Amino acid sequence: MSPRPDTNPKTDEHALDQLTRAVGRQMRLASILAVASSLIWPVQAAIVAMAISGLLGPAPGPGPVMTAAAFVGFGVARALMAYHAEALLFAAATKAVTAAREEIVRREMRATDSGGAGSIAALATEKLDAIIPYITRYAPARARVMTVPLVILALSFWFSWAVGLVLLVSGPLIPVFMALVGMAAKDASQRQMADIGSLNDLLIERLSALVDIRLLDAGPAVVSDFARGADQLRAKTMNVLSIAFLSSTVLELFAAIGVAMVAVYVGFALLGAIEFGGYAAALTPAAGIFLLLLAPDFYQPMRDLSAAWHDKAAALAVAGELAEWRKQSPAALLGQGGKTGKLPGSPEIGLRNVAVQMGDRLIRYPDISIRPGESVALMGPSGAGKTTLLRLLAGLVAPDEGRITVAGDALTADTADAWRARLGWMPQAPHFINASLADNISFGQPGDLDESLRAAAVGSVIEALPGGTEALLGETGGGLSGGEARRITLARAVFAQPDILLADEPTADLDAETAGLVMAGLQALAARGCSLIIATHDPALAARMDRTIQIGSCA
């Protein structure tokens, strides 16, 4: 993802609301539990205050066993409520994040072209996960901040207006500081997120090109390049953290001063050194101890909220990025790419006035019709749009102008899946999935694996691999030569028993003998009645086709 220099806080806020809307009820219920659990502490504090002041006489307080039992009893209730609030919030967070992740996966898998796989994967994994702490920590902290301090303030005023006043003055300063710090935190956090994305993109490419980097002896340069990027990321992360630390320090400072003032005031008042601050009667020891125990908890919710503040900043940044991702609408393949019955009808193909925008250039194709069982070579200079034509015919991209008909129907979202069920496909640069060779050929479908391997003349190649057909392949077929990887894609096409084969440079990277084997494999397919549409530079291959269509020469 590109950095987001100008963002609109309102849109991000809105995006975050939208993300959590579905789990709003659970979040509210959990917040109520969290608040209730915090409000048990004043009760426990009262028990302790009465017990300690009872030791000082004259009126005896509750006994040691009674005190301990009551304190523990309320403590258990408090812990249980907190436990359930956390459970509810975790479930809510999982639900919200999983839904967003599913949306990303479902759209990206059908997109024809989009940003780097690395940064989209980063958005779907660690970035989306940044929403979780917002729900599990920030939301309950905010609920507590809006209630618990008010209750404690009221209790303090009840016993001593001076203590109440200390809290009242120091309390509201905190949100002001936090708002200031929070804005800075969000900016810093966005810059950090953008950095994670671009560092991921940089790395994933470098890591896929390690062999080349070694051969060019560019290792040290790449490492120092990465060291710079990683160090920048560290500096940005540290920026985010130091803002967060600063905000919590400011809070802690207010809390520390407030508590110290309460403690000192209560001490002086109990000694009788200070006369003001109370009401008609002097402050009792029990009330003094009670106030001291309550004071830290007046600030605690605000400290929790501040600790969770960068959770919100991070969540806002992610929600904004997600909203932006939603806004871009990349071209998607026609149909779903799922398995379905074959499109009926004789597999004719027709192109009428088809044109495709490629960057700033419009590629216009000649009108073409291909009869069932015909074999056609697409020839033309590099970059003329041969590969794009194959992708058009497979419904992987839609034309910007004109119309493609297949088996008598227009090639549309409704017919694309069924049309593709009749296709075989040999891409120029195969990408093998992280699975065994057998899975990469059959995709788990029933069929005759041995027969396809024979047809593609790869039997001997596979025998040399560790584990044979169970061998795991690298992503671009590492461990196989270019020609070998190419023949695996032929085996895959043969396995699918297609009616039409679309092949992109099937004999590139092959020596004459192997190219001959591949051509034989292709012709065996043709003999079974399969149409062949082959983009190639190879005149020998083109000569074996029924006819040749020139691409890029008609302007």
Next chain:
Amino acid sequence: MTPDGNNSGGRALWRIFRMILGDQKTALMRGAALSLAVLVAGITLLGLSGWFITAAAAAGLAGMGAVFDVFRPSAMVRFLALGRTAARYGERLLTHDATLRALTSIRVRLLAATISAPHDVLVRLRGPQALNRLMADVDALDGVPLRLILPIAAGLAAQLLTFAILWWLVELGVALWIASGFLVASAATLYLAARTAANASRNEEAGSQAFRSGFIDLIRARSDLAVYGQLVRHGETVLATDARRQADRGRLDRIERRAGFALSLTGTVVAAGALALGMTLAQAGTITPALAAIGFFASLALTETIGPLRRAMADLGRMAVAAQRVDSTLASDRIEHGGNLFGETADLLIEELSFRRANAARPVLDRVSFGLTAGESLAITGASGSGKSTLLLLAAGLLRPDSGRIVLGSVPLDRWDETKLRSTLTLVPQRSTLMAGTIREALQLAAPEAVDADLWRALDAVALAGVVRAKGGLEFRLGPMGSGLSGGEARRLVLARSILRGPRLLLLDEPTEGLDEATALAVLKGIRKYLPEASILTASHRPVETTWADRVVNLNQPFSATPELL
């Protein structure tokens, strides 16, 4: 790269911690001292406040308020409150900065180790998994000092210190109850949680990485999958991986929540017990009520020492798994740097060279011999699988022969200095990867010092200058994995990149694949003109390459019969 039996999670964690400590010793030691100061100040503050108020109340009731020293305790309360805040800020900045710095240097070392892995490992490396190791794994390690070792060490020290002070100030029984209560309960919770969390953590971690690499796979292979009607199924598989991961995460969260519950109860029970013990002693007259209050207030403050354990427990499994992987990558094989010799010329002599893949029945190369002098070009031919590519890898020093000799510039290849060797020869494999970035960046990867004029000269040599000019020049930006160029254009860019290094020996594996006849010949001639002195060895099957070459060696023919052998 699987961790062996000896490399247990605990040991790997400890080794990583030592690595981090070694990198940032001073900062981390200072940070540790500050975190102890924070804890001690907190405990003292609360204990002192409790004592101060109770003692003040007692004095007030006894009418002794005028002689009670209020100034020293109240000054101390203020000092502790402010000092603690400052220490906390310093500790956080110091430890986080030190940890992030140490992790950055681990990341860089990891990448360097990954790049210098042997060639056959590099070929099989999967980008997404390596990315996980560099980013997610290293990220997981920040908890090792920050959430595991520093808090436990500081917490333990604070507990022991408090024990001593409470024993001295209050009474042994109260001190023992508090220290043993906290230590036993938190140790038991930590042990139980860590034991169950490790497994769930490992699964969650594996699931998270599986989701990420599955998703990247899905994006990269989506065209192929779509044509074969497998896109929906693979998408569902990726989503199912995520669902399993969420279930594991739920299990982890439950463990963490239970640990949190146990730790919260520990604090409550210890504080209640301390209060009851203190009250009993005060009622018996052994200690004053003010001292009785200290035990209770100190145990309230001590809950701060066990709080961080909750996070540590939740992360422990994840950290251990990550530590094992990072540790084993850092310790894995590097390329052996041969010798420190180098030759003056790039005359290549290959004698009786044989090579057999591990566990293969038939050798790939069997007693191959030929020679190549500077300025000469030689094309190796032979059927697919006859070992052409292997021969180039052997000549580039990326594989070791089983027997026979490779001599470059009258120095045996295995005695060459690695850096000198790389600058003397350049290998262009069959498939090369281009990266996102400008044409200039792509070319400068090979020759960082080259100026634009050099770059254009190289582009011109491979008949690509016109194409690049039409696309907008050296600033033209390639997309991910070099998209934006056709196959033939990408091939020529890779060739331009290799000749820019000015090698004296150029090893080309099917250099003109994907180019039409006329362009192929223009490229070959351009390369020769660009590098008039270089020895050029190609693995070829196209007639255009074999007719262009000065000589041809066919690997399928018995070598004793080849006349040009030395």
